[in-house]
Amino acid sequence: MEGGIRVFELYSGIGGMHFALKKVGISFEVIASVDINPAAQHVYKSNFPSTTYWEKNIEGLKAPDLDKLNIDLLVMSPPCQPFTRIGLQKDILDPRTRSFLHLLKIFEQMTNPPDYILLENVKGFETSKTHEIMCKTLKALQYSWQEFLLSPKQLGIPNSRLRYFFLAKRRPKCWDQTWHSQDKIIECPSSMDKECGENASNIVPLPSTTATIGQYLEESEVISELRLPPNVAKRYLPVMDLVTKDSNGSMCFTKSYGKYVEGTGSILNMAGDNEELDLRYFSPREIANLMGFPKEFHFPDNVTNNQKNKLLGNSLNVEVVSYLLSILLT
Ligand SMILES: C[S@@+](CC[C@H](N)C(=O)[O-])C[C@H]1O[C@@H](n2cnc3c(N)ncnc32)[C@H](O)[C@@H]1O
The missing domain is CATH 3.90.120.10 (DNA Methylase, subunit A, domain 2)
Structure with missing residues (x-):
């Protein structure tokens, strides 16, 4: 991809996704970033002053707006409160899910959907009705995916933050068949993940020690x-x-x-x-x-x-x- 991967960052908050992209070391450009919260906007803009920023409600986005961007990778962390295990789990009935459901509708209308998607949410999302609608929509649009439940502790970082991750690719892009499994959530990505033993898939080695x-x-x-x-x-x-x-x-x-x-x-x-x-x-x-x-x-x-x-x-x-x-x- 000439000029690097074109990334669209939704629900951008303070830019965790943007910093993660920088860490990967690939060539990329965040072509636009969207969040509705003024406090998050203030922090994001201070850290990434040259990134195009849309202070908008995602519910107002339209398919042609996105098609025009020519997106290669869409990264997003939709609100997690509708899915948290200690919350009410109102799922599709929670107004905070509306923007994500709207986004899935836009996807169906796009002529040029992204090749890659990365979504982050809480544990609990994977059993929601919203998840079911997402998978049905993306399957019809020729996406295949791999799901993960991971905590930083597994990467040797002394902090727990178990989260659900959805990684998707649009055909003809495909997965490494030696470990890919659409029906199984990977919770132990590496055989170096000691607590997982035999159940680990060997994707990318993880550190074997934890920092203090x-x-x-x-x-x-x-x-x-x-x-x-x-x-x-x-x-x-x-x-x-x-x-x-x-x-x-x-x-x-x-x-x-x-x-x-x-x-x-x-x-x-x-x-x-x-x-x-x-x-x-x-x-x-x-x-x-x-x-x-x-x-x-x-x-x-x-x-x-x-x-x-x-x-x-x-x-x-x-x-x-x-x-x-x-x-x-x-
Ligand atoms: C889970 S946080 C995202 C955190 C982000 N990944 C980060 O690194 O900080 C969800 C974000 O979505 C934003 N948001 C929620 N609903 C939105 C909507 N309808 N339109 C735009 N932004 C929205 C919130 O303001 C919040 O910053």
Whole structure:
């Protein structure tokens, strides 16, 4: 593809997909990026000032708009709330699913659909009615796909964030038949994934060791701003997920991290494994590190920590997506 792969980025948030593409090391151009949320737009534009940005509702997109773009690869993370296992799972009845269903309709009207698609969502999407409609639509349009359920932990990153991924190619593009299986979700992509043993498919080798939390911490953080207030620390201690710099795991950081303690992400005990407790939150920069965002990623000055945590909580693990993009494209 001359000039690189032409990528259309939908539901772009803070640009996790764009950073993942950069990490793959292929030649590409994000021809347009779309998101409706002003806070996400602000961060995205600050990181990718030269990318064409559409501040639009995806429900307003039309097939000719997309045909004109000549898209090779479509990347997207549609809203996941309609499918989360702890949510109401309203699926197609949730208004937040409307834009994705609209997109599938547009696909049917396009004369020039993309060769490749990568979609990210939560575990739970794969059993939804929306998933069924997506597969039916894309099958009729000559797509074949491979699904994955992966967590960064499997790539040696000390953070859990189990997510569903849908990778599709349009004929005549095809899959490596030595491991492709349209009917089976791959949860263990490599025989080096020790917990999976015999069930692993051997796609691309994964690292065999896990890094420690300490490798993702920032020495320059102002610790006093991150310390848990003593009353919060005392009250919520029994429900906290405590980790130290030597731990090789941490909980998924959600959009409510810093606002609520229980179930929103791990707390760092700076005292280490001895009896004492010296508790603090992870900073947004440290969470971004654990999510694979590169050093050049930044938040503009006027974004609050709560906003940063919210945007990161909605985002994705850049390393995992980059690993999957390389499987899809190379
Ligand atoms: C799961 S987040 C995407 C995260 C993104 N991949 C990232 O790295 O930050 C979903 C995004 O879709 C956007 N969104 C939801 N509905 C939309 C719609 N109808 N039109 C445009 N953007 C929408 C939200 O504002 C949110 O930023």
